Amino acid sequence: MMAPDILTVAWKEWLEFRDQLLRLKRGGLSALIVLLMLGIITPLQMGPLWLTSPLMLAYWPLLSSGMVSTLIADAFAGERERHTLETLLASRLSDTSILLGKVLAAIVYGIVFTSANIVVGVITLTITHVGEGIQAPSPTHVGYMLVLVTLACSTLAGIGVFISLRAATVRQAQQTLGIIMMVMFIGPVLFIQFLDSEARMSLAARLTTLGTGRLVGWASALLLAASVILIVMAMTRFKRGKLTLD
């Protein structure tokens, strides 16, 4: 019965993170700024398209996984930097439950982050479009978003575990993860830039033919495979014997 142990670790991670949010230091203040930018300013600029555009299906997973990278670096590199990891390893918790508890907390954070932004955005748009009823995305769109956000966060959490276990400090882990995130953001844009116009048209046509549902399906399968591989690999690295000697 590993589930209660995983939840115990996730609970502790949440307590630590909630404390940061409540004190409005570092993570808390930046989370508020992000909420203001993404939940209020962006919907005001984009209007109802903010809720329905298929582009948002890529936008939210990227943003939420960016936020997850901060948490995951703190959960692994931070725990070692603050000398709390060894005590945790000396407890009855298994390596796997510690790892999965931390990853779960990060994924849930990504989902909560996206959901909070969407709720604030819905409120913002409903207020600014008085008389047009509640401005909300379709349940299918919300479902797509949540699936993609969950898988993107778990993929990034998997990468984050590796980076954090190798990093000497939280800052170093966050910087490395920041670079990876940048590549994830800019990479696809650069890829499209380097295509000639014919190839771009062809790609656009192919994506349009595929349809949103199928695109989400492919992206989900890809992310699922990546996250499973990364987390399984992280499980082989996250072992007491190795961690105690680090």
Add this chain to the structure above:
Amino acid sequence: MSTLAIQAEGLVRDFGPIRALDHLSLEVPAGIVFGFLGPNGAGKTTAIRAFLGLVEPTAGSARVLGFDTRREGDQIRERAGALLEHHGLYERLTAEQNLDFAGRIWRMSSGERQARIRELLEQFGLWDRRREPAGKWSRGMKQKLAVARAVFHRPPLVFLDEPTAGLDPVASAALREDLASLAAGHGVTIFLTTHNLVEAERLCDLVGVIRRGRLAALGPPASLRPNDPPIVRVRGTGLDAVIAGEAASVPGVVEASLVDGVLEVRFAEGARAAPLVAMLVERGVGIDEVRHDRQTLEETFLELVREDAGSTTPARGAT
């Protein structure tokens, strides 16, 4: 449970070219306070890590609470509590949350956790500050909280790695008292590493001295002191170099000298001080005080850790 809480047999642990544990053999009976003494880098922390199954021995074996440290580390950690080199507290969390987390780890019910939090924080005098983040506390308070966390789930065996290190004398004394009360009457085995010899002498039933990964001595604190007869120090009037010379010729006296007006006399094995006192009275010395001074544990410890590391002398003391 085995009557031995810890049993190590030829335990070796190498870190590259460095041998942290060098054929360490040790038996710690259950229900006692065991003091593990040694200078920095002697292998105390590595021994604790090995006993908890956190590092695998290069050679040899150890059983803790009857479980093999190599194969049954989970079983050991399930039953043991530990305060390691660092206190390991979550400084952003309150004292209450730190202990609550410990209780959740050991799957204690909510009611049980709340009762235990109150019991321990009251015992350690921390209850009134339970809602403060641990990071805001003094080092002494954090150490107390860390000890409370280590014993939270009522483990039969607790490892405490230098619990009073870095504390001021008042905080050390307070923590020592708390440790003594924890050990008393609960049947808990406490495995304590320390530099503080006074602490070891006051708290421990059995003491082991480790030097360069090897056990240099093992036994009750009193038994570790050499069986050398004591030095007798005589204070009084009329003591001078002539008297000291005469004292040296008293049967049984090995050496006598006058140090700052005090006559220091070392006796041969089994000799008694009475003939010396009789001689002094006869010579008209006005004796104010005759004191037998034994070697302290600290002196013994320093002697042990200074000895040649390559020595293959068997461990001093009894098992």
